[in-house]
Amino acid sequence: MVIGLPKEIKNSEYRVSITPGGVEVLTLAGHTVLVEVGAGVQSGYPDSDYIDAGAEISNSAERIFAEAELVVKVKEPQPSEIKQLRRGQTLFTFFHFAASKELTLAVKDSGCIAIAYETVTMADGTLPLLTPMSEVAGRLAVQQGARFLEKINGGSGILIGGVPGVAPANVVVLGGGVVGTQAATIAAGMGASVTVVDISLERLRYLGEIMPANVRTIISSSFNIRKLLPQADLVISGVLLPGSHAPCLVTREMISGMKKGSVIVDVAIDQGGSMATSKPTSHQDPVYSVDGVLHYCVTNMPGIVPATSTQALTNATFPYVFKLASMGCREALLSDSSLSAGANMVLGDVTCENVAKAFNLPYKKVEDAMKSLKT
DSSP, rough: EEEEEEEOOOOOOOOSOOOHHHHHHHHHTTEEEEEEEETTGEEEEEEEEHHHHHHOEOOOOOHHHHHHHHEEEOOOOHHHTTTTTOOEEEEEEOGGGOOHHHHHHHHHHHHHHEEEGGGGOOTOOTTTTTHHHHHHHHHHHHHHHHHHGGGGGTSSSOOTTTTBBOOOEEEEEOSSHHHHHHHHHHHHHHEEEEEEEEEHHHHHHHHHHHTTEEEEEEEEOOOHHHHHHHGEEEEEEEEOTTTTTTOOOOOHHHHHHHTTEEEEEEEEGGGGGGGGOOOOOOOOOOOOTTTEEEEEEEGGGGGGHHHHHHHHHHHHHHHHHHHHHHOHHHHHHHHHHHTTTEEEEEEEEEEEEEHHHHHOBOOHHHHHHGGGGOO
C-alpha cells in the first residue's frame, strides 16, 4: 500500500503522524511511504531519519494526496487539503466533525473514508487514540492557565500554589475524565485548591480515593457550577460526549458572575466548547476576554509540545495504521470493531450516528456503507 504523511498546515501544529520508527516497520513490510519534506522536523525527526527508515521524501503535498491510498495526519484536513481528497481514499486523523458543519459537509462530499482518531472506541468504552492527547491537554491546561493568570498576560496576578501565609488559587475542573483527572493532578501538585465536578458519582468516588487532600469532588449540576464559579480563579473544562458537540455547562450569566482576571481553559473546544462564550482560538492568539474573564480556547493544544505529544499519539495510533496498511481498509474495519467505530464517513455516507445527529444528516451503519467498498 502507498501511505502518505503530509506536513501539518494548521496554525501552530508541529506534530507529525508517524515517527521514523513506524515508517521503518511499514517499509520493511513492503509498503511505500511518502513523507512531505520537513513533516517531522518540529517533532525532532529530520528528513534524513525518514530516508534512513526507507521513506521517500516528497516536495509536494499534492503528490502525496494524489498517490497515497492511506493518508495519515494529526489534525483535521484544512480547506486546501480537502480539495485534494478523492473518493475511496482513506484519511486517518483527528476530525472532530461535530464542531464544524462546513468541515463535515466538505469531507462528506469528497467521498473519502474518514476514520477519526477521537471515535475509535474499545469494547469497554475507552478511547485509545484520544486518551494520550487528552492526557497532554489536561496537563497543559494547568500550565497555560497559570500563564494567563499572570498580571502581565491579563490575569488577576494570582500564583496557583500560593505561598506560606497566602491562599492558593481556586481551580475548578469540569469533567472527571482523562482531561479532568490530569488537570486536577497537576493543579493539586502545584498546591492549588481543586474542585472536580462530574455527573458520575462512581467516578467521583474513584477520584476521591486517588487524589490528594487538596482535591474535593462535587456532583455536576447547574446549581453547583453556578455556586462554584464566582470563587474560581481558573476553570478547566474537559467534558466529552464522543463524536457529539460538547454540552454547554456554563452560561453567559455565569461568566458575568466570575472574578475579573480569572481564566477559563476550554479543552472541550475541539468538540465545540462547553462555555456559552467559547470560540476557537489559536496558539498565535490564544485568549480573549468576556466580561473581564480570559478565555483560552485553542483547538490544538498538544501541538505546541510536539516532542512529547507526537510520541504519545503515535504510540497509540500506529497499530491501527499498520492494520489498515496490511489488511486494506475494508478488511481492517470489518475485523476490528474499535476501528470501525472510528469510521465517521464512508464513500459519502455519514457512519457516525452522533455526527449525523449533530447536523440532521442521514446516517448509515458502517457495515452497510462498506458493501460497495472493495479494499
